[in-house]
Amino acid sequence: MEDRALLAVSTFCFLLGFAYTMFVLGSGRYRPSRFNFAAMIGGFVFQTGFLVERGHALNACPLTNLFEVLIFLSWSMVLLYFLVGTAYRISLLGVFTSPLAFIFQTVALISPIDSPPGPRARVAPQPWLETHAAISIVAYGAFALACVAGVMYLIQERQLKTHRLRGMFFYLPPIADLAVAINRLIFTGFILLTLGLLTGFAVRPEVEWSKVIWGVGVWLIYGGILQADKWRRVTPRRVAVLSVAAFSITLATLWGLNFLAPKGSL
Numbered sequence: 293m294e295d296r297a298l299l300a301v302s303t304f305c306f307l308l309g310f311a312y313t314m315f316v317l318g319s320g321r322y323r324p325s326r327f328n329f330a331a332m333i334g335g336f337v338f339q340t341g342f343l344v345e346r347g348h349a350l351n352a353c354p355l356t357n358l359f360e361v362l363i364f365l366s367w368s369m370v371l372l373y374f375l376v377g378t379a380y381r382i383s384l385l386g387v388f389t390s391p392l393a394f395i396f397q398t399v400a401l402i403s404p405i406d407s408p409p410g411p412r413a414r415v416a417p418q419p420w421l422e423t424h425a426a427i428s429i430v431a432y433g434a435f436a437l438a439c440v441a442g443v444m445y446l447i448q449e450r451q452l453k454t455h456r457l458r459g460m461f462f463y464l465p466p467i468a469d470l471a472v473a474i475n476r477l478i479f480t481g482f483i484l485l486t487l488g489l490l491t492g493f494a495v496r497p498e499v500e501w502s503k504v505i506w507g508v509g510v511w512l513i514y515g516g517i518l519q520a521d522k523w524r525r526v527t528p529r530r531v532a533v534l535s536v537a538a539f540s541i542t543l544a545t546l547w548g549l550n551f552l553a554p555k556g557s558l
Contacts, residue, residue, distance in 0.1 A: 302336075445470040448467050
């Protein structure tokens with residue numbers, strides 16, 4: 293199928309960029325390179341092509357099953373990387389983002405969670421409902437990137453504490469910059485999720501309340517992290533740990549709800 297071929301090429305691009313960078317890091321000859329960035333651009337372009345093809349086939353935003361949600365989440369995460377990675381000059385953030393995008397898309401490709409669109413799949417557009425779903429998934433993309441930055445923070449802090457400064461340490465961004473990036477990514481995701489929930493309430497007759505409750509739960513978790521950080525109740529390290537734990541919980545809950553929800557629902 294043409295759209296799945298686009299997705300397969302995109303997945304290979306993410307794997308290629310990550311594998312190349314890890315090889316160079318392992319050889320001890322790492323230099324800032326455009327190769328991984330170019331591979332991610334290629335992956336993003338083919339991701340976008342897949343979403344456009346699938347959206348055209350569905351006549352709707354491609355968020356009708358878990359397969360499409362995983363791809364849209366991966367796309368959102370990579371898009372935010374291009375915005376955030378450049379703004380904070382966190383070059384290695386892409387190296388950590390690539391494998392997560394690869395994992396999401398590989399799981400989507402090999403798992404029996406897709407329902408190929410056909411003539412019966414085309415439905416009347418529902419702008420508010422699709423806006424609600426799309427904004428919410430982009431918010432989870434921000435949370436995913438915060439999780440990636442959190443992992444980078446914890447790796448660097450661990451090396452500093454143990455005084456075992458290995459090769460990758462010297463190419464990681466300053467730990468203070470990572471702390472700021474995590475906080476701002478969580479804040480960005482929180483604002484987007486707030487907008488997503490508000491649009492969800494605007495289409496109450498069409499949205500599933502189980503998913504609204506789930507969204508509110510995620511909103512409360514990340515709102516709590518932001519509030520605790522504002523009140524200085526948690527250290528930057530604890531925020532990094534919470535960003536990883538919160539996204540893990542969010543991802544696990546997203547998986548479960550899509551299996552419990554009626555097939556073909558947003």
